[in-house]
Amino acid sequence: MDVAWLREIGPCLWSLPLQPGERRAEVRLHGTVELLSMMDDKVLEQIANVARLPGLVGAAMTMPDAHWGYGFPIGGVAAFDPDRGGIISAGGVGFDISCGIRCLRTGLHWHDIAHRARALADGLFRDIPAGVGEEGSIHLAPEELDDVLQGGARWAVDKGYGAAADLEFIEEHGCMAGAVPAHVSMLAKKRLRGEMGTLGSGNHYLEVQVVDRVYDAPAAAMFDISEGEVLVSIHCGSRGMGHQVGTDYLVSLAKAASRLGVEAPHRELACAPITSSEGQQYIGAMNAATNCAFANRQILAHLTASVFRQYFADARITTLFDVSHNTCKPERHVVDGRARVLYVHRRGATRAFGPRHADLPVRYREAGQPVIIGGSMGTGSYILAGTGQSEARAYSSASHGAGRAMSRHQALKHWHGREVVDSLAAQGIMIRTRSMRSVADEAPGVYKNVNFVAEAAEQGGLARRVAFLRPRICIKG
């Protein structure tokens, strides 16, 4: 992307000026010159299309890790008012509905477990189903399917996966309101039956990480983490069930848009008015898929805890936080001095509530919401905290990852999976995978520098850095 097209309007904040005769709302891009320069021109094209959608409130935005997606750019954020013809977009949520990261504390320090790290890696690889074609050990009975879609992580806890205490540290307390299983196709429900407690593939992973550096000691204390401590991050989503909801509604909403007279600039946005029956059906199904993702990560967290306890009797696994990336949720935001309920699309972006937000766990009220920026398996990840300014700047949103700098196609030309695994092993990072192609696809070099993304999030007031996590074990999907 040529930054000459943009106008700098604040720290790490840019706008795209209107061309003569162009009709759209404001476009704002968060990031540094370096990060913006690395973005594909398609990011600008896609976010400008979002800015043409009806009912948009304020600007259509991209986060510092933005890259070319389908419909919305990945890292796209946009809020719509249902009372002003605002839309819900399947392309603005994506196929992997509520894909996100669950971050766990272990109560262990790396120096206590390093001597058994290899066995731990093998144990996690054995017990965490990952990759193409892998099913989990949990097979749901037909009568249980709707319970999962209604109950989310609460259903999982009721079934014995994890503890009720986990729920406080999951967005929506692990149970998304407004789920309507009746709006989920039978095929989507069938795909749910064998995939609960599975990681999937692509950019999904389970990482054992060490807190390498603390930036904000008071916030770290509130998050109960310290240098040298071992954390686990689980990145996955709603699996085939969510993919099927996305599939079912992508075409039907694309058709509905033209039937309902929605002036969408491109049908890849696949949208309908929030208040339309088509929009409401999608929202009911999407919320059900969000609960599927919550339940899936809850089960994976439980499986992870079981493996840790096999090797370390004193492991104390607790949930630090669980964030979702591909969402559209009704939220209360103050716009022009007035509180309004807006449907905020975050496509490859994370919610980042600032300090004292009413929806935060009491323990985190003064720190702000934990925000997890997952980096590559070779570099590391960040835990940040939501800021007070993020509400005004981006409807309390922040980056979700490092953002790809190279396509999967190009990655396969540059790297072989075996070489990546060996190279990382030499750096003390153990990779376990069933797919060397997946490792090459996700080689550290295909991502932008996660340090730049976290710094840009902080400089732009979206979230402030709390800690840097260095990977030690990665179970790759």
Next chain:
Amino acid sequence: MKNPAAPGVCECARNRNKENVLGIPRYRYFDHDADVGIVGYGLTLEEAFEAAAAAMFALMTDLREVRPERSLRVDFEEADVELALVRWLNILLATAREQGMALSEFRIERDGVLWRGVATGESWRNGLQSGVEVKGATLTMLRVRQSAARWEAGCVVDV
């Protein structure tokens, strides 16, 4: 360090379906930041749809290793040929996953708005090479068109 696969063809895609009888690539991949673009080619629209399906399933495993043991029927109605491509690919994905199958051979016929397809493969087994899971076919870079003597059918698939 370099992948020896031919330009435009991913490692998993080197398989028996890669070329047609004239030696022309049946499909190729194009760049997309986070996902993968697929394009199938054929002398007819139907052949291009079949090749696009092969391109998509070749991302998940080596099609040469998949035994043609079982067939699935895929029938649907769609008047819009571009949306028909997306539906064809997504129904194949969903059916394969629901049946726990890897698919490698594809046939489709069109009768007006009716599309009748057959896909052949086998149940997933440990010996199959594991590629990358495709979540769905999208409307991005979606095109079904005829140029010169051949048809092409492609879109971005989410992985």
